[in-house]
Amino acid sequence: MLSHVTPVGYLCLVAALGSAAIVIWYLVKKPALGVTTKLTLLFGVGVLPATVAIASTTLGMQETTERRFCGSCHVMQGHTWNAEQAASDSLAARHARNPFFGARNCYVCHADYGMLGYPMTKLNGMKHVWHYYFGGYKDKPLDRAIDEIDLYKAYDNVNCRQCHSGTLTHFKSISDHQSLEKELSKNEVSCTSGGCHGFAHPFSKFGKKAPKPSTVKPPSATSAAPPASGGAP
Amino acid sequence: MSLRSVLARLPQGLLLRTACYTVLAALAVMSYSIVVPKPLPVIAAMSIGHVLCVIGFVCFGLAVLIEMATRPGARGSLPPTSKPAPRSEPASKA
Numbered sequence: 001m002l003s004h005v006t007p008v009g010y011l012c013l014v015a016a017l018g019s020a021a022i023v024i025w026y027l028v029k030k031p032a033l034g035v036t037t038k039l040t041l042l043f044g045v046g047v048l049p050a051t052v053a054i055a056s057t058t059l060g061m062q063e064t065t066e067r068r069f070c071g072s073c074h075v076m077q078g079h080t081w082n083a084e085q086a087a088s089d090s091l092a093a094r095h096a097r098n099p100f101f102g103a104r105n106c107y108v109c110h111a112d113y114g115m116l117g118y119p120m121t122k123l124n125g126m127k128h129v130w131h132y133y134f135g136g137y138k139d140k141p142l143d144r145a146i147d148e149i150d151l152y153k154a155y156d157n158v159n160c161r162q163c164h165s166g167t168l169t170h171f172k173s174i175s176d177h178q179s180l181e182k183e184l185s186k187n188e189v190s191c192t193s194g195g196c197h198g199f200a201h202p203f204s205k206f207g208k209k210a211p212k213p214s215t216v217k218p219p220s221a222t223s224a225a226p227p228a229s230g231g232a233p
Numbered sequence: 234m235s236l237r238s239v240l241a242r243l244p245q246g247l248l249l250r251t252a253c254y255t256v257l258a259a260l261a262v263m264s265y266s267i268v269v270p271k272p273l274p275v276i277a278a279m280s281i282g283h284v285l286c287v288i289g290f291v292c293f294g295l296a297v298l299i300e301m302a303t304r305p306g307a308r309g310s311l312p313p314t315s316k317p318a319p320r321s322e323p324a325s326k327a
Binding site: 002004005009012013016019020023024026027033038041042044045046049050052053056057059060063064069072073126129132133 | 245249250252253256257259260263264266267268270271272273275276278279282283286289290293296297300
């Protein structure tokens with residue numbers, strides 16, 4: 001149960017226990033409000049809870065970047081399951097096997113970048129939670145969720161270019177990159193579209209913008225789903 | 234009405250108890266988010282947990298201010314709000 005808790009998390013829990021002990025001591029013993037009691041309560045009600053608040057916020061923000069956090073809503077389990085398959089050749093799975101992305105591959109690929117990227121990503125995350133609990137996502141079976149839930153906006157090529165800068169000779173030597181340079185920079189053609197390097201997930205956009213793959217395996221399946229399209233050339 | 238007299242009217246004991254209970258609730262919410270880092274617990278820790286923490290600390294701060302304002306010997310101090318303990322002398326003397 002506590003296997004995922006980091007050392008900072010344990011320190012946070014110890015601080016919470018210390019604070020709770022001081023507060024319960026005060027409630028039970030009801031000592032006079034002398035200098036010692038005030039200083040002790042300052043730690044129990046002020047310093048230690050503030051430490052717990054800062055640490056839990058830091059850990060919470062960190063946790064929201066983990067793939068397991070994204071997969072904790074059932075509608076994302078198809079995506080996270082596929083990304084974890086060693087045999088999967090999907091764009092997401094190949095990136096997840098890269099240590100730079102690793103267990104944070106959902107966040108690294110889907111975060112907004114730029115000056116306000118981090119808060120905007122978190123605000124969008126709040127929107128996800130709202131839709132999950134109050135927008136009907138919670139009651140959707142996985143198959144329907146994969147069919148019906150889309151990104152809020154088209155996937156931005158800027159995210160790909162955080163790593164693939166597009167400035168190297170090899171990149172420029174590919175005729176498709178040359179002919180589509182303007183479209184790629186304006187986001188009119190996506191790097192992750194079917195004819196290029198995508199789709200990112202085996203079932204991306206099926207039923208609307210791309211041919212539907214034969215099956216979507218449930219997260220409990222043990223083998224990797226076949227990729228919907230080839231990988232990068 | 235001065236700030237000191239306003240403070241003197243606030244119930245110090247109740248404020249301290251409120252501080253303790255709200256901080257305990259905040260600690261529970263924030264600790265749960267560390268043990269079970271799922272969307273709702275994490276959001277609750279960052280919203281409800283922080284608000285409860287602040288409320289608790291404000292109550293504690295007010296209680297300390299009251300204690301300072303009503304402390305005997307404090308400059309311009311007011312009498313404490315709590316009633317003095319009843320005298321043990323027999324009333325039959327009168």
